[in-house]
Amino acid sequence: MSRSDRLFRLLQALRSLPAPVTAAQLASETGVSVRSTYRDIDSLRASGAEIGGERGYGYTLIEDGTLPPQTFTRMEIEALMLGLAEVKHMGDPALTAAANAVLGKVAATLPSLSQQHLLHAVSQVHHFYERYPPLPDMAMIRTACWREEALEIGYKDREGAVTSRTIWPLAIVYLDRLLVVLARCCLREDFRMFRADRITAVALAGSSFRPKRVALLREYQAGLDAKRAEQAA
Structure with missing residues (x-):
């Protein structure tokens, strides 16, 4: 395979695979070594492709000037x-x-x-109910996810009791009619899904968990995959 073909396949893999993509995944897609993949990433960056990430955390194609x-x-x-x-x-x-x-x-x-x-697109969307109620704290939660900043939250349980938690917010998950915040709970030292409508207060904790967010999401996904495998066995 020529170098230009390899770079094209690498760029296509960055476009299509769920980000962030590890160097090992990219190497498997392009049929080269991980070391060659690192060099090819540098070549794409030098040619104008904006690729975020680094070794050990995976890569994300931020801007691709080759695709009009x-x-x-x-x-x-x-x-x-x-x-x-x-x-x-x-x-x-x-x-x-x-x-x-x-x-x-x-x-x-x-x-x-x-x-x-x-x-004049023919595809339309209409809902006869409100999927998610307006929640004033979502902007802060979303920003904390982006910046990898810990949050102090008040959380109401099923019985209505409110407790204080320190969390590392990892993702906002839109379920069918429920909005949840996937986070690492510092109290439980484990992953938790917090219902957004039960979060009563949000404040910055003043600490960062950068650059652990991507690794934690991978760990969480690996745990889900393991549970599915056990259920299927």
Whole structure:
């Protein structure tokens, strides 16, 4: 395989695999050694691709200048419209504003025919109920996830008793009709799913757990996979 073909396959793997992608995964996709993968990542960065991450934590393709935005197929436009419409129905004003901004940016870069496809997409979303109630603390929780900062929260249990917890917020999970915060609970020293509607107060704890978030998410996913394997056996 030529070097240019290998770099193309590496770029495609970064586009398609769930981020962050480890060097071992990328090496398996491209058929080279992990050491060669590190060199190829450096080559892609030097050619203009913005790739976040580092050795030991995985890589994320942040910006790919080789893929022009106007290359969407009509089915891809339908998927895009469907996904953005679903985001708008989540009850989060910040996400709604972001979805509208994405739609405007995409529309501005499409050729005229694709813009018509965007305006007249056949895929629609409608909910007869509110999926997630507006929660004022979600902006702080989301920012803490991004910045890998610990939070002090008040949490109400099923009986209504409120306790104080220090957590490392890892992800916000949108279930069918329930919004939960996946976190590492410092009290239990284990992973916990906190219902967002039971969080009564949120404040920054003043400490960081960077750069553990990605590794902890992998650990959590590995635990889920192990449980599924046990149930299937």
